[in-house]
Amino acid sequence: MIGAGKAGFELDPRLERDTAPVLWLGLCELRLMDDRRWPWLILVPQRPGAVEIHDLTPLDQTMLTFEANTVSEALSQVTGCHKINTGALGNVVSQLHFHVVARNENDPNWPGPVWGYGQREPYRREDLHGFIEKIRARLS
Amino acid sequence: MIGAGKAGFELDPRLERDTAPVLWLGLCELRLMDDRRWPWLILVPQRPGAVEIHDLTPLDQTMLTFEANTVSEALSQVTGCHKINTGALGNVVSQLHFHVVARNENDPNWPGPVWGYGQREPYRREDLHGFIEKIRARLS
Numbered sequence: 001m002i003g004a005g006k007a008g009f010e011l012d013p014r015l016e017r018d019t020a021p022v023l024w025l026g027l028c029e030l031r032l033m034d035d036r037r038w039p040w041l042i043l044v045p046q047r048p049g050a051v052e053i054h055d056l057t058p059l060d061q062t063m064l065t066f067e068a069n070t071v072s073e074a075l076s077q078v079t080g081c082h083k084i085n086t087g088a089l090g091n092v093v094s095q096l097h098f099h100v101v102a103r104n105e106n107d108p109n110w111p112g113p114v115w116g117y118g119q120r121e122p123y124r125r126e127d128l129h130g131f132i133e134k135i136r137a138r139l140s
Numbered sequence: 141m142i143g144a145g146k147a148g149f150e151l152d153p154r155l156e157r158d159t160a161p162v163l164w165l166g167l168c169e170l171r172l173m174d175d176r177r178w179p180w181l182i183l184v185p186q187r188p189g190a191v192e193i194h195d196l197t198p199l200d201q202t203m204l205t206f207e208a209n210t211v212s213e214a215l216s217q218v219t220g221c222h223k224i225n226t227g228a229l230g231n232v233v234s235q236l237h238f239h240v241v242a243r244n245e246n247d248p249n250w251p252g253p254v255w256g257y258g259q260r261e262p263y264r265r266e267d268l269h270g271f272i273e274k275i276r277a278r279l280s
Contacts, residue, residue, distance in 0.1 A: 021170040052224055054209040054216070065205040076194070083234075084192055087227030091251035092241060094223075103231060111231035112256035116249075 001056050006046035012095040017045065018120060023139060027063040030071060030096070030139075032132055035120040039079045039102040039131070041071055050096040054072055064098065072100045074138040091113060146186035148266060151226070152235040155184065157230040158260060162272050163279060167203040168238070170279075175260040178192055179219045181211055190236040193228055204238065212240045214278040229255055 011029065019031035019042055027047075029132070033040035045064055052054060053064065072084050081102035088098050101114050109117040149167065149215065158172035159182055167187075172179035185204055190196060211260050220243035228238050241254050249257040264273070 030278075051150035052212070052216070053181040053226065054213040054224070058206075061209055062202055063206055067200050072192070076192070083229075084194070085227070085229045085231065085233055086193065087225070087229070087253075089225045089227070089251075089253065090225075091223055091225065109256075111229075113227075113229065114252045132176055 006048075008048045009013050009046040010048070011044060012097075012099045014093050015042065015095065015097060020128060020132060022135055025071075026049075027060060028067050030067075030135075032128070032135070033120075034122045034128060036123045037108050037121050038073060039081070040077055040114065041135070042066055042102045043071060043098040043100065044096075045096055047096070051090060051094050053096065053098075056096075066098060067099050070139065074135060075102050076094050077136050078138050085114065086101055086116070087113075123138065144260070146188075147186045151184060151204040152233050153191040153235075154233050155182065155235065155237060157278075160268060160272060162275055165207045165211075166208050167200060170207075170275075172268070174262045176263045176267065177248050177258075177261050178254050179215060180254065181215055181240045181275070183208055183211060183240070185236055185238075187236070191230060191234050193236065193238075196236075206216060208238050208240060210279065214275060215240055215242050216279050218274050225254065227253075228257070229239070243248070 017053040019033050022032050028045050032041045033042055046099035053061060071087060076084055079102040082105055083103045084102045085103050086099060103110060144266035145184050146180060150247060159173050162170040162172050171182045173182055190249045212226060216224055219242040222245055223243045223245050226239060
């Protein structure tokens, strides 16, 4: 599933800063939010200018669904979490990106949402790399 | 697009209490959150026991995507909103349900999420019915 980026696609600099690369899927670049409070993956469709899911072509909508659900199931299996939360907000970073977050009943903002809650807490480098390797192994 | 409910499907009583019926789509029951703070639609796949999107069959995942994006585009057109937010959380009500929310830069919790923010503010009855009619007209 690893492939090259799409022509003309550039990752938003805030997404670049707050996340680390995991894999390139068929449509999306898959990244890990560098926030150890929650196992939190982000899919970014490699389509320049995309903002809303409903503005993607039907084929891209279907691809995003397939990739997001594959990632969601993998994250659920790797973490053994209680619940997956998914969402596409884009109120701060308008570049279309899709969140897949593993939630547990004792996590920092349960049962509230992860978005907009407190401050990001970066992983230690070895923990970041270890978690990315687990996700890659499950998806490969 | 109006059809009967699916055999064995029962709407969660909290969703029943907090929302009003709009339409039955092919897979989902479409409902309006009775909260005038945000134009907020909810799609509930009529599949008994469904909790996670990735546990739906691939066909149902695709149907949900198609219905959610049709609803998302309609809500965007009816409201002229700045941004659509979508999400599937299920941390409080586990029955699978998919949120489609119209957001604007001056709304109560912009750019934060709608979930878990403040108290629901019910519509006046005539406003509720009027808004539901607008959504129905756009989707029919």
